[in-house]
Amino acid sequence: MQNRGGESTSVSHKNKCPRCMQCDTKFDFLTRKHHCRRCGKCFCDKCCSQKVALRRMCFVDPVRQCAECALVSHREAEFYDKQLKLLLSGATFLVTFGNSEKPDTMVCRLSSNQRYLLLDGDSRHEVEVTRIAAVQMLTEGFPPGGGNARATGMTLQYTAPGAEGVTQLKLTAGEDANGSRRQATAWLVAMHKAAKLLYESRDQ
Ligand SMILES: [Zn+2]
Numbered sequence: 001m002q003n004r005g006g007e008s009t010s011v012s013h014k015n016k017c018p019r020c021m022q023c024d025t026k027f028d029f030l031t032r033k034h035h036c037r038r039c040g041k042c043f044c045d046k047c048c049s050q051k052v053a054l055r056r057m058c059f060v061d062p063v064r065q066c067a068e069c070a071l072v073s074h075r076e077a078e079f080y081d082k083q084l085k086l087l088l089s090g091a092t093f094l095v096t097f098g099n100s101e102k103p104d105t106m107v108c109r110l111s112s113n114q115r116y117l118l119l120d121g122d123s124r125h126e127v128e129v130t131r132i133a134a135v136q137m138l139t140e141g142f143p144p145g146g147g148n149a150r151a152t153g154m155t156l157q158y159t160a161p162g163a164e165g166v167t168q169l170k171l172t173a174g175e176d177a178n179g180s181r182r183q184a185t186a187w188l189v190a191m192h193k194a195a196k197l198l199y200e201s202r203d204q
């Protein structure tokens with residue numbers, strides 16, 4: 001058993017992950033090792049007990065995930081249920097491309113395959129979602145004593161195929177009809193959340 005010569009290789013091979021990466025409990029016959037289906041790290045049963053749907057990887061049924069990943073997946077699931085519908089149905093904005101002086105009234109929506117941002121007006125544009133480098137919310141009104149500023153627009157920076165450098169796109173919620181204004185504000189908030197999820201999944 002105490003084979004010093006072969007120890008280092010067999011230990012590193014067999015016990016690559018001897019303890020739970022969350023609570024440090026040692027694995028044995030009773031405390032079994034589980035892998036989080038999202039990050040792939042090993043955890044004990046307690047630390048990897050949540051079963052959450054993971055749509056990104058085409059798992060239909062909920063799969064075992066560690067606490068940290070479960071939180072992200074829950075947020076994603078909520079996003080898919082609520083925000084995605086909004087993004088797909090679209091909203092009307094005043095759209096300014098780059099340094100253009102005159103904004104165009106356009107309907108912005110996410111394509112049904114979720115890969116493109118489609119802008120429809122007198123002209124048509126599409127922006128590939130993965131090419132969006134930065135998203136910034138434009139707000140107005142900072143109520144004294146706190147509270148949320150109201151979203152009025154958004155700037156998107158993206159790299160257009162064939163174009164040099166970064167292209168900027170500005171969306172402003174129109175001031176006219178109240179109903180469409182509300183829709184536009186909700187769309188902006190959903191788009192902002194979508195961008196955050198996009199960056200989180202890039203970081204992994
Ligand atoms: Zn995990």
Ligand SMILES: [Zn+2]
Pocket residue numbers: 020021022023024025043044045046047
């Ligand atoms: Zn644990």
